[in-house]
Amino acid sequence: MRPSLNGMTPRCWTISISADTTRLTTAYLAAWTTPTWKEQSGRRSSRAQMATKLALAQRLKKNLGELLDSSSRVPKSDYEELFSGLNETLEEYLDPRSISDIYKATIFGANAHKGQKRKSGEDYIYHPVAVARILGEMRMDSRTIMAAILHDVVEDTDTTVKQLEKKFGRDIAHLVDGVSKISHLEQTSRKHAEAASFRKMFIATADDIRVIIIKLADRLHNMYTLDSLDRERQNRISRQTLDIYAPMAYRLGMYDLALELEDLGFRQLYPWRHNILSRGLQTTSNARKRLVRRACKQINDALDSDDVKVEIEQKSLYSIYRTMERSGISLNDIKDIYSIRIITRTRQQCYESLGIAHEVFRPLPGNFKDYIAIPKTNGYQSLHTIVVGPNGQAIQIHIQTRAMHVVAKTGVASLDVPDETATADGLSSKHLAHEWVSGVVESHKLSDTTGEFMEHLKTDLFPEEVYVFTPKGDIRRLPLGATALDFAYLVHTDVGNESIGAIINDQPVPLHEKLDNGDRIEIKTRKPANPNISWLDFVVTSRARVAIRHHFSVQRKRQAQQFGKKLLYTALRNLGHKRLRIPEREKNRLLELLGINSWDTLLSDIGSGARLPLLVARQLTNLTSSDASPADTAPANLTIEGTESLVVTHARCCHPVPGDKIFGIYVAGKGLVVHRNQCTDVDATSQPLENCVHLNWSKNMVGTYEVVLVAEIADKPGILSRVSGIIAHHDSNINDITMTTESPGAARLTILLHVLDRQHLSRIIRELESESTVFRVSRQ
Known part of the structure; x- marks a missing residue:
């Protein structure tokens, strides 16, 4: 695992190699022949495996030597340090042949980037290898690692996607192309260029979720190496990280990665606030932590099981800062800095542990959430409850299985996770992620501009959810505040466009009715489709907004x-x-x-x-x-x-x-x-x-049209009621009415109303003028 954040850049991420390193090729080969691959079972590698590894190491040494002989820019020992660091990570879970393929990609990438430097002055190849190491720590497959090493060769060198496909196959070429930014855009605006690149990335991600995982790892290493950039670029990249990349990682269930991105962005944008809050947390939360530790011990003693682990979790610094900023409260007012996490072996033990925790501490009513039965949209599963702990302190408790805990930390990047993490409808976090990405791509297809696409993307990155049921009992997830019409567009664009009303819990409701957890909803439709532009005033999902705008655009x-x-x-x-x-x-x-x-x-x-x-x-x-x-x-x-x-x-x-x-x-x-x-x-x-x-x-005009009337009236009690009554009597709606005093006893009314035509308007004017308290009516 990567070291915790402590204000210093981890050496293994920047791949900053000291000039006086003395690692020799023999040490490099020793790292290759050390029998660490797949020895979790306790068995040592066979002689055949050892021979294979030695042969691969010799071949790689030869290839590496040929590469280094053609370039005198970097000491040979520095490359060996670079490659051996990656190798140590990969050997823990990949077989020798996969590692051999990765090193072929490394040599290809080093040749492609030959002569290129990063802003820091180091050879460019250090960056893609560092990204590959991050992905290796996530235990990503070999093809993803290879694509990470090659992820900039199309964008920054003369290498083409076709050349990559010929050399490494279509799969890797597709991944690299998806991660590459769009170059030579017609738009000169940076915002347009960034939005266009995001659209391209999501289209590629819809086919392969690994595209976005590589992009997130790329951004993480870039965040760790910002020091060589000017302040304006540092802040712009950090702001984009906090606004898009970190929320994107959360949306994919990659909590560990998201937390690191948030902390780096927060530290860069607001260094003084980060430092003050970090110090304040160390000095003010000790008493609260002791209370939670006491509660943790009491629950652990009550569970009394080797299969169950009880631990304390701390809220992230950026999350604490956001809570303070949003709610206008101080650090001392935040009560959920520390929480308890219970990790079990089986799903059944989760519910059993919940019962025991509620026996030890009284639960607070209305604060239980079952995300195991109904997971979040990113696949996160856990039982959440709040109990009254020692000294009356409210304490959050999260309960999940080990597999759920892995998914909660790594999300779509998790490999070989047991089936128990599948949702109630049989979907894994990867399926849910694909579902979300597909929705983003659908928005892309219907969005008229790149700006509109980015607006909807940012909206979708921050979902607070409500869970409702279809007439067949299937669960559907929508953002908090979603309406019946949002649900209709979630079912299908045609259903949304043809909607005329809804039935919620057997009661007819309008389309703007907001949904609550547990609602059972059915949509009433009628052809032909007849959306109303006013629907944009109350729908909240980007899917609905994009579909409505697309309809009117067409x-x-x-x-x-x-x-x-x-x-x-x-x-x-x-x-x-x-x-x-x-x-x-x-x-x-x-x-x-x-x-x-x-x-x-x-x-x-x-x-x-x-x-x-x-x-x-x-x-x-x-x-x-x-x-x-x-x-x-x-x-x-x-x-x-x-x-x-x-x-x-x-x-x-x-x-x-x-x-x-x-x-x-x-x-x-x-x-x-x-x-x-x-x-x-x-x-x-x-x-x-x-x-x-x-x-x-035309003689066949239909609908109503706005018109403005100005009425000079006597300023007497009840005059507004009489004027409004006359207009209503003629089946006309008043959109707006204002009254200004002209002189003592006299006033002026300005009325915005709807009429069918000139004759309809004339009838209204005649009846208004027949009123004794109305002196004159004119059309504006």
Whole structure:
């Protein structure tokens, strides 16, 4: 195991080799021929195995010698120290042939990185070998170790993925490619580049979880070697580690790795706070630790079993800091710095130990959680309880089997863990991790921008969970605060899009109803899908948010294409273009001129306001054999159907409604903005011809439209009630109403309401003006 953090960088991680080392090749070979491989059973290696190991060592020595002979940069003894340190770790669990393959990868990597230095001045090869050693301490398989050694050769050397595949196989090439950052991006922003690389990594991780494990080990070693970087880069990398990498490790159940990343990031970003808190913890928590130690002994005596281990655990420094920062409390106010962990041999012993612990100390009601029956999303399993310990001190107790303890520390990196750690539905931590990664990849597919992807990723990294049941009794996990609609999107995107309501515990509820632990939920659906943009106001899962946004993005593109076609053909008619169908040859010539890939993209650009239809129509007319002549009639008006709501905006300065005389202005980023002819903010006659379009309302308009009324009233009791009653009587909803005093006894009401059309609005105005306390009503 790696040494505990003590403020100093562990020598075995930085691979900092002293120049005067005297390790000889014979010592290196001795390390290879020492019979340590797979001797846990107590049996010494056979002569055949020893002969194999010796032969492999001799061959590696020869290869290593050839490599060192071609480079005089580093003393031979330093390489031997480097390789032997890795070898000692690998020999504990890998066979000689696997280790031989790893050393081949090491020699390949050293050749590829020849001449490259890290910021610290040491040869670059030290870094990938150190990453490999970290993974070796996690007992990762040989291919993962090889990929770790080669993880930077594609990104930082001339080596290609195809060359790696030919040399080491597709599996290792895929791992290396997944870890490699995306280079030569069109975006120049660092944030865009980082987000794009994260997206690439998650796509690769969906196929092989080892990609993200290598990336985490890579980040861990980088955090230990920050000293050679400038302060700005140190802080940026540390902030990213705390915001993304450490939570990612937690999300995968790799608690040991996450704790180290957190401590390193915390120490780097806030060295003074880290130091003060560390000292304060040593001086203020002794009394509390003694109480927990007493409780630990009492429970251990009561259990009286060699199969059960009872130990004290301390909360991490960064977790303590976060609690203080979030809750605004002092160190003395934190009561759960120390807890008790009981480790058993079997699952049954977990529950038996719980009963004994509750016999020794009274449990606090409402504080028992069974994460064995219903594990966390990262595969973590344990029984949690809080008891009243000595002197009335509340003490947390966590109970788990040895296998569960291994998974709790290493998560998806754990190998050969017994089946007892599988969840109630038969899923291991690796399956649960793949499930989460697949969800992230799904978000990637639906996200329109890299920024949106990173927003959803950060949301998913901090899950507090609620557990609910499907109608068939299957358990589903959702973030705390999730709604019925979040559950619907968890089931399937189509179920979410077609949702109209839910039934929770046999009671009908709206889609925004929040879920509680143990709820049994069923979703009611209806085709066709009809999501509402307001759903984004209450859903909490990234899966739901991405799906809703994607739906409207697709709808917007479809509407933009349809509306763009109407705009273009209207413009062509106004230019005197007689043909209703544009030949493919002319379309292709126009697309080539504009530098656009497809006709649908051009129509979408026109419909969304990115291109002006009249200008495009003129360009198209100039390309055609002249069959266009100046229009001898008034310009054709474009009809607003009401189906273009995502690409047509109603101006908020004049609030047009069906029945008003209207015109449209093209605004970049908004598309077509509809104004009333009487709008005081925008004058149609002052607009360039290509920016303006004459509009009509369709006779089949549906829905409601915002309008603003200003009413001058007598400032008397009950006037607001009467005005609101009149509006409600006409089946109109009030969105907002404000009242300002104009003079003694007089006031002004500004009312934002919804109407069907101009006639509906006129009826409301007439009845308001018939009220004796209303002097005048006007439309804003």
